[in-house]
Every structure is written in structure tokens, then in C-alpha cells.
Amino acid sequence: SGGNICDETTCIQGGQETFLSKTRVVLCTLSQTAPALLDAKLVFGERALEYEMTGGNAQRINVYKEMGLLGSFVRIADQLQFKYLIDVDGSSESNRLLWLLLSGSVVFRVESIFVS
Numbered sequence: 001s002g003g004n005i006c007d008e009t010t011c012i013q014g015g016q017e018t019f020l021s022k023t024r025v026v027l028c029t030l031s032q033t034a035p036a037l038l039d040a041k042l043v044f045g046e047r048a049l050e051y052e053m054t055g056g057n058a059q060r061i062n063v064y065k066e067m068g069l070l071g072s073f074v075r076i077a078d079q080l081q082f083k084y085l086i087d088v089d090g091s092s093e094s095n096r097l098l099w100l101l102l103s104g105s106v107v108f109r110v111e112s113i114f115v116s
């Protein structure tokens with residue numbers, strides 16, 4: 001209790017998980033270990049990134065950059081070329097599930113903590 005326990009994907013500091021243990025971040029770090037099997041990055045819109053950088057989260061965004069976890073925006077039309085798609089919540093419930101299911105791709109859905 002009160003100590004820090006860290007590995008490549010999870011940090012528990014004082015009993016609290018940090019942002020490195022969030023499902024989307026873990027998925028991105030897994031992508032780095034098997035890039036031929038999984039292509040996952042964290043993507044922020046321009047306004048969202050500006051908000052994160054000025055809203056007190058600059059350190060977190062810089063860690064993501066240093067870890068190589070940030071990617072560029074990919075249009076839905078371009079995502080539809082993939083045979084498999086993953087739906088993962090972020091800071092709120094994912095709103096992509098409907099178009100993912102209509103895409104014709106196999107969809108892997110990470111269990112949500114949100115109730116809808």
C-alpha cells in the first residue's frame with residue numbers, strides 16, 4: 001500500500017491506476033509488440049489535442065508522444081478496408097459501435113464499464 005508498481009503498460013501509484021493502465025493505452029502498447037497483427041494508436045482531433053495540452057494534461061500527452069502511441073486521424077471510409085476492427089471505450093462510452101457493426105468487418109468489442 002502506498003508503493004509504486006510499474007511495468008510497460010500499468011502503473012499503480014499509491015493504490016491508484018494511472019493513465020498508462022487504461023484499456024486504449026494498453027491496446028496501443030500491445031500494438032508496438034506485434035505491429036504485423038495489430039495497428040492501434042491514440043488519436044486526438046486538433047481541438048481535443050489543444051484542449052488536452054492546455055487543460056493540465058500536457059504531461060500525459062507528452063508521455064504518449066515519447067512512447068510512440070499517438071497517431072494521425074483516420075477517416076471512417078479508410079477504416080472500413082480492414083477485416084477486423086476493435087471498439088474500445090475512452091474517457092466515455094464509444095460511439096462507433098453502430099457503424100462498425102454495419103461495416104462488414106469482424107468487430108471485437110472490449111467490455112464497457114458504461115451502462116447505456
